[in-house]
Amino acid sequence: xxxxxxxxxxxxxxxxxxxxxxxxxxxxxxxxxxxxxxxxxxxxxxxxxxxxxxxxxxxxxxxxxxxxxxxxxxxxxxxxxxxxxxxxxxxxxxxxxxxxxxxxxxxxxxxxxxxxxxxxxxxxxxxxxxxxxxxxxxxxxxxxxxxxxxxxxxxxxxxxxxxxxxxxxxxxxxxxxxxxxxxxxxxxxxxxxxxxxxxxxxxxxxxxxxxxxxxxxxxxxxxxxxxxxxxxxxxxxxxxxxxxxxxxxxxxxxxxxxxxxxxxxxxxxxxxxxxxxxxxxxxxxxxxxxxxxxxxxxxxxxxxxxxxxxx
Numbered sequence: 001x002x003x004x005x006x007x008x009x010x011x012x013x014x015x016x017x018x019x020x021x022x023x024x025x026x027x028x029x030x031x032x033x034x035x036x037x038x039x040x041x042x043x044x045x046x047x048x049x050x051x052x053x054x055x056x057x058x059x060x061x062x063x064x065x066x067x068x069x070x071x072x073x074x075x076x077x078x079x080x081x082x083x084x085x086x087x088x089x090x091x092x093x094x095x096x097x098x099x100x101x102x103x104x105x106x107x108x109x110x111x112x113x114x115x116x117x118x119x120x121x122x123x124x125x126x127x128x129x130x131x132x133x134x135x136x137x138x139x140x141x142x143x144x145x146x147x148x149x150x151x152x153x154x155x156x157x158x159x160x161x162x163x164x165x166x167x168x169x170x171x172x173x174x175x176x177x178x179x180x181x182x183x184x185x186x187x188x189x190x191x192x193x194x195x196x197x198x199x200x201x202x203x204x205x206x207x208x209x210x211x212x213x214x215x216x217x218x219x220x221x222x223x224x225x226x227x228x229x230x231x232x233x234x235x236x237x238x239x240x241x242x243x244x245x246x247x248x249x250x251x252x253x254x255x256x257x258x259x260x261x262x263x264x265x266x267x268x269x270x271x272x273x274x275x276x277x278x279x280x281x282x283x284x285x286x287x288x289x290x291x292x293x294x295x296x297x298x299x300x301x302x303x304x305x306x307x308x309x310x311x
Contacts, residue, residue: 007126010135011176025297043072053109066295125302140173142294155182163222188212220261247273
């Protein structure tokens, strides 16, 4: 089987069959990662460029590790140490890199739509590692993988996205994926951080964290993205934590156990307290581990390799 798309630009472009194929392939790669020798020769003849125009630690390391586990040749590019600082355009940069005969580009950019622009101009497969406030597809895929691993399936599960929905590319990709796979989704946060008309995407809207946690099976807590807010959208971080932060007292007041997730990095003491982030209800470290397997699956499927290469 193969994906219906040449690039992974966003979850919006994937079919439920594509998503299921990626998750099932990630199952196999997670098994590979449990072996004493964690490396396979699957992408031994493939060159991948990590093209990061925006700061990243976790996502970049996860992609680099996935590429190394697949035996790919990698080239790392950062805008701060390149000719971009001298005025070189995106298309010039990529054409220069493509002259080195690369097969795939993993791209993070602060401008929404940058990977889509790139896909129209070059032949290499593009993987969107986050574009502006648009999408972050591999994060949504690893989130879905982690939910499925803990709860058995996605269909029929109740998932809450809590926090800065307005500026979160993780939120949008999660909404697309979860609704396509049959989960129920509620977004919750201050009214100023909930986009207008988001209900049209098939989600419920709540402004009450306690009610939302009492409803859901899984709470994916999102970071407050102050760097993307060009004006104050709530009074103080202390007030935000008081009304919208998730703490142990709040979770203990529920009559059930809610699975806690966070895409990272965590603002501890703001959207999530340490006693929750480090609790047995939290699968945050599982998300980090699963990110490598999921990204291996995405790279493998986009490269169009034969299934026997997994062995």
